[in-house]
Each structure stands twice: as structure tokens, then as C-alpha cells.
Amino acid sequence: MSRHSQVRSASRLQERLDSLNTARELAAGVLADAQLEAVYDVLDRAASRRSLSTGHTVVGFFGATGSGKSSLFNAVSGSNLATAAARRPTTSAPLAAVWGEEGSGPLLDWLDVRDRHALPEVADFAGGEAGLILLDLPDIDSTTVENRQLVERLAGMVDVLVWVLDPQKYADAAVHHGFLRPMATHGAVTLVVLNQMDKLNAADGNAVVDSLRGILEQDGLAGVPVFGTSAVTGDGVAAVRGAIRNVVVQREAATQRLSADVARAASGLAEVSGDGEAHGVSSQAKAHLVAELATAANVPLVVHAVERSFKRQSARRTGWPVTRWLLRFRPDPLRRLNLGRDDAKPELNRTSLPPAGAPGRARTDAAVRAFVDDASAGAPGPWRAAIRGVARDGREQLPDALDQAIAGTDLKASRRPLWWALFNAFQWLALLLAVGGLAWLGVVAALGYFQLPTPEVPRTEGWPWPTLMVAGGVLFGVVLALGGRMLGAGAARVRAKGASRRLQAAVGLVAEEHIVEPVEVEITRLKAFNAALKAARGG
Known part of the structure; x- marks a missing residue:
């Protein structure tokens, strides 16, 4: 390559x-x-x-007891290293045959292979600039735990796996289920050798090889090269050596x-x-969540209080001055909820809204659950659990956060319309007119009582001016009061709608911070995870 x-x-x-x-x-x-x-x-x-x-390719020889793995290792390497190794007292130690010794030391240290032997170049095997390390390993079915652990460790580390099987145990479930099947993704770096073919005649040998290929296909290793060999006669060894050489040369x-x-x-x-992507947050689901949270947080109660408070303030500013003072004895609906105060600090203030009871909490829980179920639909189980988890954490913070949001919302309670001042001025003019008429009538009555000369009172259409002043002032004041009440009711509804919008927006920000945004973060994380996983798998 x-x-x-x-x-x-x-x-x-x-x-x-x-x-x-x-x-x-x-x-x-x-x-x-x-x-x-x-x-x-x-x-x-x-x-x-x-x-x-x-520059080195590490090839490991793996096989069960009696497969002739070490004999094949010797035949392929052109040495008797494995035979010598079998006489060593520590049979659990792997043995390495090395071609191209330079640079191999750190690699063998990482593999933790201590028994190393540098070999000369073998014709048609390891040549050129490419390096090769052949490993002869303990039996994969060894009864010694340490041996099996060593084999499992090196099976996860070598570059190429050569599985040596024999005609008697080539279908052994322990080999296929324990090693080959879990390594189905490694077909590109796997060679399978059916050794001891000299024990079979040609027809039986072909049948066994075909049977082995069928089993390998079931293991997910269809297409993996299968070589029939005999370490005793040397048949097929050159083909195995050539396959290894090709792997080494390609690097x-x-x-x-x-x-x-x-x-x-x-x-x-x-x-x-698991597979799947989350449905995601829809505007409809978010709007439903905000509406339900607003209801649970008593936003309708606050909106109603805003309307009633404005009506009360409007009556106090535009009503008949003689009777408007009575409204002082009626408590302001907003103040009763600890809202609408000019000197309030939202970050410290709390409302006096009634705490959510069991129905309110159930409504909040149901709203959050419905939102999460809609947003996480289609997501795999673990990710749905994660999405529910962040929503549950946010749900615990909702009561206090919603109360703070309502307390911090500007309800425009201190804003006084211009028409209040105009109505108030006209009311006082009407009162002054009525009082002036009464004073005039009082003077005339006093003069008559003391038998003093009484000046002629001007008249219009036969009605004395003082009487017209009193009647006109009172009537004008009443009309102003009624007009102010009607105008105030309409303006109160407008102000209540504005307060409702601002409160809904405040609740929406709370929902966004504690529920929507954390859920969206998890959904985005799932999407990024799936994309990364696809890229990692080579998709």
C-alpha cells in the first residue's frame, strides 16, 4: 500500500x-x-x-489444546522456538519471534512479552523494510486462570489474529462463542487455519473446511480466509506464510x-x-406547558387582582370627592397579594399568593410530564430517562421560581392615566360649583333670618342661580363618577390583558430556564451522540 x-x-x-x-x-x-x-x-x-x-506488525497465534498451534508456529517461522518454549518452567509466558528487531522493544514491552527471539529473514516471508512479530500464546482453553486472562488480553492488543483449529474440535462452542463470535468485527485482521489436515483424506478434509466456513459465517466472519495445513507434512504452511507476509507488506x-x-x-x-432520535420541543407543547404552569402559579388570580385594583384606583381618582374617601377602607387586591408596590425589590420580595395545594402540584407535574413525553418521543430508553431526569430536577425548583417571577413582573400598577387627572379636576370644579351654590343660598337664608335686606337672586328660566349651581355641581359630579367608572372598567380590562401577557412571558422564561432548555440540551446531546456514534462506526 x-x-x-x-x-x-x-x-x-x-x-x-x-x-x-x-x-x-x-x-x-x-x-x-x-x-x-x-x-x-x-x-x-x-x-x-x-x-x-x-513498522512492525504483531501476529498472534491462538489455539486450543491439541490444535498443533505451537507446531504450526514453528513451521511458519522456520524455527523450533515453540518447542523450546514448551520445555520452559513458565508455560504461561508468551513467546515472540521477531524479524526486524530495531524498534520492536517498546512495542513488546507494551505487550508485556518478555521472551523475545530475533530471527533471520526467511525467504518469501518477512523481508524488506517491514518488521514482523509472531507470538505463540498459551492455549485458549487452558484451565489456568492466568493463562486465559493473558490470552484474552493479547487478543485485544495484537494486530492480526491467527486462529488455529483442528479437525476434532473446530466446531467447539467455547472457541466460537468465547472468542471468534465476539470478534466478528475484526474479520479484516483475522486468519483461520485448520491444522492437522494430514489426519483426513481429501474428501473429508474438504467437507470439514466447508463446515468450518459455514460456522464462521454464523459467527459473523463470512469471507475470512481459511487455510488447511499440516505442520507435520508442511502442506499449506507456505500459504499461511504468504498471507502473513502480504499483511506485513501492506502495513x-x-x-x-x-x-x-x-x-x-x-x-x-x-x-x-438504543436507536432513535427525540421528537424535540414543539411550539405547541411549549405553549401548553406555559399555560398550565401559569394556571398552577395563580396567574389568573393575579390578573383578576390587577383589574380590580385598577377599578378601585380609578374610582378613587375619578369618583365624587364627597364619597370617594370611603374607598380607603377597602383593601387594594394587589397589596393583599404583596404585589404592585413601588418600593418592592423583586429579588427579595415574595408574593402572598396561596401555596399550591395537591391539585395544583398534580397539575404542574402532569404538565411537565406531558411536555417531556412529547419532546422525548422516539428517543431510546436511557436517553428518555435522562431527559425526564433533568425535567424532574427543574420541576423541583418551579414553585419558588414562579413566585419570584410573578413578584418581579412589572404590573404597571403605579402608572396613572392622564384622564384620571382630567376627571379629578372636573370633579373638584363640580364640587366647588355645588359648594359655591350652597354658600350663596346660605348667605341669602341668613340675611332673611336676620330680617336684613336681601339682594335679588339672578334667575334663569325661573330657577335661582344658587340652586342651579348646587344641582348642576352635584349632577355633574355624579355623571363624571359614572363615566369614570365605565371608562375605568374598560381600561381595567386592557390593563389586565397587558398584565396577563407580561405574567405569561415571565412564566415562559421560568419554564424555558428550568424545563425547556435543560430538555433541549439533552435532546441536542442525544443528536450529537448519534452523529458521533455513526461517524465512529464508519457511517
Whole structure:
């Protein structure tokens, strides 16, 4: 493979690793820690392997007891290293045959392989600038726990996996279910060798190979190369050696192995997460939530109080001065709720609205639940739980936040319309007119009582002016009062509508901060997670 292709493959791998890490970070707190830890292990192994020799390909020989794995290792490597290793007291230690020793040390240190042997070049095998490390490993069905753990560890670290099977146990469920099937994503870096073919005749050998291919297809490894060999006679060994040489020369095995690890880890995340995207927040669902929260927060009660308070203030400013003072004994509806005060500090003030009872709390819970169910529809189970969780946390803060929002809303209670001043001025003129008429009549009556000369009182259409002044002043005051009451009622409704809009907006901000925005953050996180997961899987 050309240098340019290798660079491009490495770049694609880095992008997938970055996407997998992004998916892992986004899933924190949503998916199980154990699954996220497994993904981190993959990322950590990938970072370690890519920092070590890229000029060496690590090929591991895996096989069960009696498969002839070590004999095949010797035949392929052209040495008797595995035979010598079998006589060592620590059979659990892996053995390495190395071609191209320079730069292999740190890589073998990372693999924790201590028994290393540098071998000369074998014709048609490991040649040129490419390096090769063959590993002979303990049996995968070893009864020693340490051996099995070592095999499982190195199966997750080597670049190429060579599975050595034998005609007697090639269909062993422990091998297929325990190792091959879980590594179905690693077909590009997997070779399967059916050893000991010298024990079968040609017809039986072909039948066993066909049967093995069928089982591998069930394992998800359809198309994986299958070689029939005999370490005793040497049949098929050259083909295995050639396949390994091709892998080494291409220098793509490490990248392909890590890509398969990423795909497997991403598939694991996808499996525990589930498929699907959340429906998202709709304007209709948000409007319904705000309306329900406003009702639960007694916004209609406040709006009604605004209307009644304005009517009261209007009557005090435009009513007949002789009787308007009686309104002082009627409490202001807004003040009773601790609202509408000019000196109130919203950040410190609280309303005197009645606390939500069981019906109010149930209504709030139902509204939040309906909103979350609509927004999270279609999301996988763990993500729906996460969305519900943030909404539940926000729900706990709603009562206090809504009370503060209402207390901090400018209800325009201190704004006095200009027509109040005009009506008030005319009312006092009407009162002065009536009082002036009464004073005039009083003077005339006093003069008559004391038998003093009484001046002629001007008349209009036979009606004395003082009497007309009293009647006109009183009548004008009453008409002004009635007109002011009617005008005040209309203006009160307008002011109440304005207060309702502002209160609804305040409730909407609370809903946005404590419910809508956290839900949208989780939905966006799910969308980003799915996108990162798709990129990590190579989609």
C-alpha cells in the first residue's frame, strides 16, 4: 500500500477515534459506567499502539489444546522456538519471534512479552523494510486462570489474529462463542487455519473446511480466509506464510485492527443506548406547558387582582370627592397579594399568593410530564430517562421560581392615566360649583333670618342661580363618577390583558430556564451522540 494511502487510512482512523471519544463523553451520566469504561480502554489502547512502532506488525497465534498451534508456529517461522518454549518452567509466558528487531522493544514491552527471539529473514516471508512479530500464546482453553486472562488480553492488543483449529474440535462452542463470535468485527485482521489436515483424506478434509466456513459465517466472519495445513507434512504452511507476509507488506494491519476495535466499541455503545432520535420541543407543547404552569402559579388570580385594583384606583381618582374617601377602607387586591408596590425589590420580595395545594402540584407535574413525553418521543430508553431526569430536577425548583417571577413582573400598577387627572379636576370644579351654590343660598337664608335686606337672586328660566349651581355641581359630579367608572372598567380590562401577557412571558422564561432548555440540551446531546456514534462506526 502506498504511503499516501497509509496516511489517509491513519487520518480516517483518527477521525473515528475522535468521534468515539466524543460519543463516550456525551454519554457520560446516561449510559452505564462499565460500558463507557470499556470504550475508554479501547481509546487508551489505540493511543498506546499508535505511539509505538508502526513498522512492525504483531501476529498472534491462538489455539486450543491439541490444535498443533505451537507446531504450526514453528513451521511458519522456520524455527523450533515453540518447542523450546514448551520445555520452559513458565508455560504461561508468551513467546515472540521477531524479524526486524530495531524498534520492536517498546512495542513488546507494551505487550508485556518478555521472551523475545530475533530471527533471520526467511525467504518469501518477512523481508524488506517491514518488521514482523509472531507470538505463540498459551492455549485458549487452558484451565489456568492466568493463562486465559493473558490470552484474552493479547487478543485485544495484537494486530492480526491467527486462529488455529483442528479437525476434532473446530466446531467447539467455547472457541466460537468465547472468542471468534465476539470478534466478528475484526474479520479484516483475522486468519483461520485448520491444522492437522494430514489426519483426513481429501474428501473429508474438504467437507470439514466447508463446515468450518459455514460456522464462521454464523459467527459473523463470512469471507475470512481459511487455510488447511499440516505442520507435520508442511502442506499449506507456505500459504499461511504468504498471507502473513502480504499483511506485513501492506502495513495496514494495525490501523485495520484499531478500526475494528472502534467499530466494536461503537456497536457496544449503540446496543446499550438504543436507536432513535427525540421528537424535540414543539411550539405547541411549549405553549401548553406555559399555560398550565401559569394556571398552577395563580396567574389568573393575579390578573383578576390587577383589574380590580385598577377599578378601585380609578374610582378613587375619578369618583365624587364627597364619597370617594370611603374607598380607603377597602383593601387594594394587589397589596393583599404583596404585589404592585413601588418600593418592592423583586429579588427579595415574595408574593402572598396561596401555596399550591395537591391539585395544583398534580397539575404542574402532569404538565411537565406531558411536555417531556412529547419532546422525548422516539428517543431510546436511557436517553428518555435522562431527559425526564433533568425535567424532574427543574420541576423541583418551579414553585419558588414562579413566585419570584410573578413578584418581579412589572404590573404597571403605579402608572396613572392622564384622564384620571382630567376627571379629578372636573370633579373638584363640580364640587366647588355645588359648594359655591350652597354658600350663596346660605348667605341669602341668613340675611332673611336676620330680617336684613336681601339682594335679588339672578334667575334663569325661573330657577335661582344658587340652586342651579348646587344641582348642576352635584349632577355633574355624579355623571363624571359614572363615566369614570365605565371608562375605568374598560381600561381595567386592557390593563389586565397587558398584565396577563407580561405574567405569561415571565412564566415562559421560568419554564424555558428550568424545563425547556435543560430538555433541549439533552435532546441536542442525544443528536450529537448519534452523529458521533455513526461517524465512529464508519457511517
